[in-house]
Amino acid sequence: MSKEITSRAEDYSQWYNDLVIKGELADYSAVRGCMVIKPYGFALWENMQGALDRMFKDTGHVNAYFPLFVPKSLFEAEEKNAEGFAKECAVVTHYRLKADPAKKGKLIVDPEAKLEEELIIRPTSEAIIWSTYKNWIQSYRDLPLLINQWANVVRWEMRTRLFLRTAEFLWQEGHTAHATREEAIEETEKMLGVYADFAENWMAVPVIKGVKTASERFAGAEDTYCIEALMQDGKALQAGTSHFLGQNFAKAFDVKFLNKENQLEYVWATSWGASTRLIGALVMAHSDDQGLILPPKIAPVQVVIVPIYKGDQQKAAVDIKAKEIIARLKETGIRVKYDDNDNARPGWKFAEYEMKGVPVRVTLGARDLENNIAEIARRDTKEKRNVPLDGLSAYIGELLNEIQQNMFNKAKTYRDEHITPANSWNEFEKLLDEKGGFILAHWDGTAETEEAIKEKTKATIRCIPLNNQKESGQCILTGKPSDQRVLFARAY
C-alpha cells in the first residue's frame, strides 16, 4: 500500500525527488523549470517564514514590497550586478495579446503593444530598490534603513531541480542602507548570524559560517558571507548569503546623504537572502529511506494521532479520549492532527506519516484505553514506547524538544566526521571521491588555482571560515605558500 521510495544507496538524486513528490512538498508544473509548492510543503515554508520573519523584526527590520519588474535601464546601472544576472533574465517585451486572425479561439502577442523599454523580471531587487532609496534618503537621520521583502524572483536556469534550483522561487531579500562602512559590515555579519541561528536551531541543520572567495561573490558585492551545510551524500549546500555591497549601488543610483558634518557621502549597503532552497537542504540533511524527517519546530504537523478500533462503540470511546488529548496538546501550542479517516487502514497511515516526516505518532487503541496508555512512536529514531495517558501532553512536549535536539546532534556528528584535512593533491582527490564532505586544504589565494581545482574535481571553495586559524602551508594544487586552509567541497 505504501508509496515506493528509491533508496539513498541506489540513487540519491532519485531518492530526493521521490521524497519531495511523494512527501507532497511540491509538484512539477506545466511551466518549464517552475514548480508548484503543495499545501504540505507550503505549510512548512510558512513555519520557516514565520520564524525568520520574527528574527528579522527582532533585529529591527521592517517589511515592504517593491515591484516585480526592473526597467532595463535601471537593471544595467550597476554593471557587475547586471553582467552577473544578464544570462538568466526573463524579459517582458509586450503588454497585450489579441485574437489570432488565423486560428479561431487562439491568441497571439499583439505586435502593436511592444514596450518602449523592456522590463526584466527581478532576479534580485538591488536595482529597483536602490532606485527607490534615492528618494528616501537625504540625511543621516534617514539612516539606517533596514528593510526586508518576501517575494518571488526569477532566474532562468537551464537545469532545474525541485526546490534546489527552479526558474521561479520564493525568498526574502533584505536591503539595508547605512551611514558608515563599519555599520554596514556589522549588519552583514549580524544577518549571517541570524541565518546560522535559524538553520541550526529551527532546521536542525549545522552550518559553517564563512566568506566567499572573490570569484564566488554575489555580482556587485564587495564581500559575500555565507552559511554552508552538508547533505547526506557528502555534498555541500549554500543555505543563505549576506552581502556587503560597499557603495556600489549607491554610486550606480547616486544615493547620497548629508552626514553629521553636513557633507554629502555615498550610502553603504548590504543585502541578504534565503529562499525555498532551504527546504531542499532540510530534506537532504535529515530524511531516510522511509521518507521525510522534519524537525518539530517547523513541521506542519508535529503529532498525528491514529485511532485503532473495531466498530462504532470502540470508535466513540477512542474519539472521546483523543479529543481530550488534542485539547491538551493544543493548549501547549502543539500542532496536532487526528486522522480518523476510515477509508485507510492504520498500517497505511503509519507509512504515510512516516513518509511525511511527522515527528511523533500517537497510536490510540481501544484496548489501550483500558490500560490508560498510548503507543508513542518517534520518527527520527523509530523508537516506540507505551506511555501513560496521564501526563501525555507534557511527555510529548519534552519528546518534541528531544527530537529537535537529536536531529541536530545527528546531523552535526555526521558533518563533523566529514570535515577532513587534506595535505596532498592525491589525498584531496581521494577524499572527494571516496569520502566526500568538506575538505580543509591550503590554497594559494589565486582565482586561477581555484578555477583549475574546480575544472579537475568539480570541487569549489565553499568558504573561508570566519575566525579561521592561521597556519602556514602549501597550496594543494600549486604548492605555493598559503597562510590558511579553506573549505572545499562538491556542492549543490
Next chain:
Amino acid sequence: MSKEITSRAEDYSQWYNDLVIKGELADYSAVRGCMVIKPYGFALWENMQGALDRMFKDTGHVNAYFPLFVPKSLFEAEEKNAEGFAKECAVVTHYRLKADPAKKGKLIVDPEAKLEEELIIRPTSEAIIWSTYKNWIQSYRDLPLLINQWANVVRWEMRTRLFLRTAEFLWQEGHTAHATREEAIEETEKMLGVYADFAENWMAVPVIKGVKTASERFAGAEDTYCIEALMQDGKALQAGTSHFLGQNFAKAFDVKFLNKENQLEYVWATSWGASTRLIGALVMAHSDDQGLILPPKIAPVQVVIVPIYKGDQQKAAVDIKAKEIIARLKETGIRVKYDDNDNARPGWKFAEYEMKGVPVRVTLGARDLENNIAEIARRDTKEKRNVPLDGLSAYIGELLNEIQQNMFNKAKTYRDEHITPANSWNEFEKLLDEKGGFILAHWDGTAETEEAIKEKTKATIRCIPLNNQKESGQCILTGKPSDQRVLFARAY
C-alpha cells in the same frame, strides 16, 4: 512643520493621493503603473493578511503556491477567461540579455533567446491552477480541494492609481474544486461571507453583499458575488469577489473525477479574491483632512506614547513610567510605540501620528506624573481626556474597541444615508450628480439598458443585493417591467 494635505472638499482625488504618500503607505516607483508598498503600508497589509488568512484556515482552506507564468496555450484554454484578460497581459518573450555590441556597459535582449512559447504573467491563476488540479483529482475522495494562494498578479492598466488600480498588485486567490454544483455554490457564498465579515469587523467598512449582472461577471464565471463598499465621495468600491465557475475550467482542462457511483464527472469550481485594493477602500472610507484614520484591529501601531519633558532628569522619570505602561499594554497584546526621538517636537509628532492614523495617542508629561495622569487623545473623534495612570491599560483596551465600533457605526450611518431609491430618470440623474451613493432603482434586466445607463451617467449596477425584496416596478430608463430594484452607483 506638518505635511500639507489637500482637503476633501478641494480635491478628493488629490486628498487620497496625499494621504497615501504622506501617510507613508506607498510610493510611486520607477516602473510604469507599479507602486512601492512602504513599511507602514506593508505592516497594515500584514495585519489584514493575518486576519484573512486565519479566517481562510478556520474555514478549512490551506495555502499553496503556483507559478507566476502561464504558458500561452494554457492561458487561452478557457476562452472567455482568456478573452477577458488578453488586453492586459504582460508577456515574457525572451529569457536572456546580452552585452550591447554598440554601447559599452549596456545590455540588449538576446534575439537568440526567444521562447518557443510565450509566457503570460498571471493576471489571475485559474488556468495554471486547473492545469495542475487535473493531476491531483481522480476520485470524489480527492474532493473538495480547498486551496488559497497569496501572490502578486499583473494586469496592464492604462490609468493607474495607488492601491486602487496598479499594474502589479498583491492579493490572495482561493481556488476550490467540488463534487457537486450545490457544494461549489455554497463555498462561493461562504467565502463572500468571510469577505463581508472581514470588511465590517476588521476594516470597519460596511458592505452590501450581492451578485453581479452578467456583463459585470468575472470572465469565465457563471456567477460573480461581490461586496460593495461606499467611499466618502459617494462612489462605490468593489471590495472582494467570489466566483462560481461552474464546470467551465474543468471542461477547458479536462478535469474529471470518479463519483461515488463510479461515473466520470467534470469537477465544479469556485475562485475568490481580495487585494491590496482594500487598503484604498480603507483610506477613503474613514480618513479626514488631517490624515489617515485606521481601525484599531489592523492598525500597525495602535497606541503611540509621546513624552513631554524638560531636561534629562524629567526625561528619566517619564521614561520609567512609559516603560511600565508599555509593558502592561504589550501584555494585553496591544501594539504600542514610544516616540522619544528628541529631534522632533511634540507638536510635530502629534501632527505626524494624526497623519498616520494611529488610533490612540498618550501624552505623558513630566508634570502629569505628579498627578498620576496622562492625556489620552483618540484619533477618530479627536477627543482628549486626562486619565489616571492606574488602570490605564484596561482603559486603553476598551477605548480601542470603542474606536473600532465607532468607526464602523459612523461609516454605516453615512452609507445607510446614501442608499436612496430613485423612481424616475430625472431623479436618478439628479441623485447621482448631487447626492451620490447607492441608488436603488428598477432595471429591465437587459445588458443593453445597463450599458445605456452607464454611457449616459457613468453609473453601473454594483450588484443585485442578496435576499433582495421583490417589488414590481418599471425600468428607470426604458419603463419596461421589472420585478426588483438593483443597486446602482458610480464606482472606483
